[in-house]
Amino acid sequence: MTVLRRPGVLFGVLMIGQVLLVSAQVQSKSGVGVLELVTFEVFSRVQRGMASVVHGTADVWNNYASLRGARDQNEQLRQQIGQLEVQLQEQRSLASQSAQLQALLGLKTSASVPTLAAEVIAGNPDPGLRTITIDRGTADGVQADMGVIAPAGVVGRVVGPVASHAARVQLIVDRNAAAGAITERSRAGGMVLGSDTTSTLRMDLVSNLADVKPGDAVVSSGVDGIYPKGFMIGKVETVERGAGLYLTIGVRPSVQFSSLEDVLVVMIPPRPAERDEAGK
Numbered sequence: 001m002t003v004l005r006r007p008g009v010l011f012g013v014l015m016i017g018q019v020l021l022v023s024a025q026v027q028s029k030s031g032v033g034v035l036e037l038v039t040f041e042v043f044s045r046v047q048r049g050m051a052s053v054v055h056g057t058a059d060v061w062n063n064y065a066s067l068r069g070a071r072d073q074n075e076q077l078r079q080q081i082g083q084l085e086v087q088l089q090e091q092r093s094l095a096s097q098s099a100q101l102q103a104l105l106g107l108k109t110s111a112s113v114p115t116l117a118a119e120v121i122a123g124n125p126d127p128g129l130r131t132i133t134i135d136r137g138t139a140d141g142v143q144a145d146m147g148v149i150a151p152a153g154v155v156g157r158v159v160g161p162v163a164s165h166a167a168r169v170q171l172i173v174d175r176n177a178a179a180g181a182i183t184e185r186s187r188a189g190g191m192v193l194g195s196d197t198t199s200t201l202r203m204d205l206v207s208n209l210a211d212v213k214p215g216d217a218v219v220s221s222g223v224d225g226i227y228p229k230g231f232m233i234g235k236v237e238t239v240e241r242g243a244g245l246y247l248t249i250g251v252r253p254s255v256q257f258s259s260l261e262d263v264l265v266v267m268i269p270p271r272p273a274e275r276d277e278a279g280k
Helices: 002-025 034-110 272-279
Strands: 115-123 131-134 147-150 153-159 167-171 178-183 189-193 201-204 217-220 232-240 248-253 262-266
Touching: 131 153, 178 232, 201 232
Parallel strands: 153 232
Antiparallel strands: 115 131, 115 262, 131 167, 147 153, 147 262, 153 167, 178 189, 178 217, 189 201, 201 248, 217 232, 232 248
16 A cells, blocks of 8 residues: 555656646746746735734734723823812812801891801700800800800800810700790790701790781890890791690791801800899
8 A cells, every 4th residue: 555655646746846847937928937926926825914914913902002092091081070070079168168257257247246256066966955066165255155146047055064165055946945036027026945856946925916927037036135136046937826825836947057167156144134034
């Protein structure tokens, strides 16, 4: 079998060599040898394929580099947008704080009583004890039972003990808080009290015969000896005829206690004698 194959292989090699020899001698119409032309065609196809692979690889790399660059630019843009948003929030906060301070300054300027500006530094997490803490105390002349107000109206009163540089303020909406009050339109007098469950005030001791309507402004009357007369407390929200001698009146406070940042302490000591007379 091996002997028979060798002559065949030898014959095949001789034939190929003969073809190549003839091709080298035969010329095409352009005068170029057929063997040279065929060889050039084969190698040109190989080169074209390799060039396609190289260009394709280059395109993939360029696309990857472009995408990587775009990703980096997007990340930088996201960071810049985040920084701008933080700056915008800071500017809004400063604008809001500036507006509050301007309103407080306006109140301090227009108030007919001496006042001391104070910053709210803490609140009470216990909903049953509605108080805030301010950064003023005995070193600033603050005493227990001094009234505290804000541009929107009555906030509450200082409660003891008072520290050197801090004091607690009982909010007017606290269940144990009270203030002498009067309706601005009809001058119907009574007492505003805090509530156990909500931030709504109630106005007691107002006669069933009094002229009180929803929307009427309720202001401090000054009879309690703590709050100066004429400061806004809230507006009448509901009015119902009571079973006894007095109306049942709900009052919506004018102050947003959850957003208090700055207040004014009324620097007038309370008048115990007058307050005792009001409580008899």
